[in-house]
Amino acid sequence: MIHRLSIITTLSLSLVFSSTAIAQTKKQPTPDKFPPNPLEIKVSDPLLPRNPDKQPLTEQEQQQLALALDKLDQEAIAKLQAGDKMGAFDTWNRELRLRRYLGTLNEVQALERVGEIAWRENDRPQVQFITQRLQSIQKPKKLPPVTDLGILQALGEAYQKVRSPKLAIEVYEQVLAGVRQQKNQVEEIELLKTIGTIHMSWFDYPQAAATYEQLFGLASARGESIDELAYLQQLAYIYDQSKQYQQAINTRNKIVEIYTQNNNLLALPELQIAIGSGYENLAKENPSVLDNAFQNYQQAYITAWEQQQYARSGEALQKLIALYRSQGQLDEALQASQILLQSEELAGNFYGLMKAYDQIGQMYLERKEYPQARNAFAQGLKFAQQLQHDEGYFNQQIQQIPAN
Known part of the structure; x- marks a missing residue:
């Protein structure tokens, strides 16, 4: 009987201890998935004479802190x-x-400076910390979003330095709306140039085109x-890159x-x-425009010759x-080749002459x-010998031509 009681007591105690352990395990806080942003935490610092959140620093204290x-x-x-x-980034x-106690603009400019260094050093966590802090400044949780154009401009520049183009564009668009309300067209143009450059840097050609169209309209x-x-x-470059050929x-x-109006024919x-x-690119989908390609190439060589x-x-x-060769128009291609030989000769381009004869x-x-092929390759060989380039190729071409 005593033996049975001891077994029951042991089992009961085991269950109690197990339940306690489970409860303690459940109460343990889950560790943060990401470390806290070191720029958001507030800690006392010997450089601060007191808590500035309770009593702002005087102008003299701000000057001392800045130094x-x-x-x-x-x-x-x-x-x-x-x-x-x-150690460097811990110090930064x-x-x-502490920069926040010198004003928002001062802090943003400092974040821009250190953010550029962090990007250059490929320190992704630090870049993320700085980007998050910039976002907190732009849209604080308990306060209205920033509307000061100077601070927004600085935020845009800082976002650029940490390579956050979408965030930069967002604040620049706010600034753009502000300067348009002020009817400040000089600032409007500068902002559009900045926005266009960002779109170009990140290969966002549709948005870049829209921005430069606005600039063209203003000009x-x-x-x-x-x-203009x-x-x-x-714009022509952007449309080429985005394959918007028309x-x-x-x-x-x-x-x-x-x-033409300025008589700049060169x-x-x-x-x-x-x-x-x-037009050649468009002709891949719409062959009817191929004639336009021919006409422009012909006009180009005539204008250049003149x-x-x-x-x-x-x-x-x-x-x-x-283009003639691609359309199987060898007669026209050979006629144009005779003009090409004259062009290359007048340009003194021996390499061009060699390639033309080939x-x-x-x-x-x-x-x-x-016979005509052999003669052309023989002429090409003469220039190859003068240039000491591709002589073996031309000799091989001549040797491979069937005998008459």
Whole structure:
């Protein structure tokens, strides 16, 4: 009987202890998944004469604190240069925690400075801490969002330094709305340029195009032809990158109008070549526009020739010849090749002459006109020997031509 009682007592105690252990386990706090942001925690600091949250610092105390924080910045730089990266950012974090007592703008500018260093040092946690703090400043939990344009501008610059383009664009758009209300067109233009540059940097071409279209509209309204031209050139590049070929063509046609009005004919051939390339790309989906490509390449080489831009003329002819060949128009391609030889000769481009004769030889081979092909390769070989380049290739081409 006593034995049975001892077993029951032992089991009961075991269950009690197990229940207690489970209860204690349940009461233990779950550790944070992410460490607290060192810029958000509030700790006492010997550099503060008292708690500024209860009694703000005087102007003299702020000046003394500013000098002390500048010294902390220098200490952090020295630590980083000595290889103590962790110690450097610990010191910077202390500096940044105290910067808030010198005003929001002062803190944001300091966050921008350290954020750029953190990005350069590839310290992702530190970049995240700084980005989170910037967001807390922009949209504090218990206060209305920031509306001061100067602080918003500084936030945008800081977001750029920590590579947060969406956050930067968000605050710049707020600033843009503000300067438009003030009818400050100079600031509006500068902000649009900044926004456009950010979109371009992150390859957001649709948004970049929309921004530069606004800039072009403002320049047109103000009659600023130089700016109009710069924005159109940027737009043409953006539309090319985003494969919006028709928009690129339309934009370049506007540039052609400006150059023609200003009698700037020297710049036309390059544009005409680019327009021809645009039509060639469009023709992959819509073959009916291929004639436009031919016309622009032809106009480009004629305009370049008239301006004695023989190298540019040769470039246009190369495009034209390649297009003729792609359409199986070898007669036209060979005729254009004779003009290309003249262009390259006038340009003094021996390499271009060598490549042109090679191209002619290949076309005659396609037509099985072997004597003409042999003659073209022989001419190409002469230039290859002068250049000491591709001699073996031309000899091989000549040897492989069937005998008459």
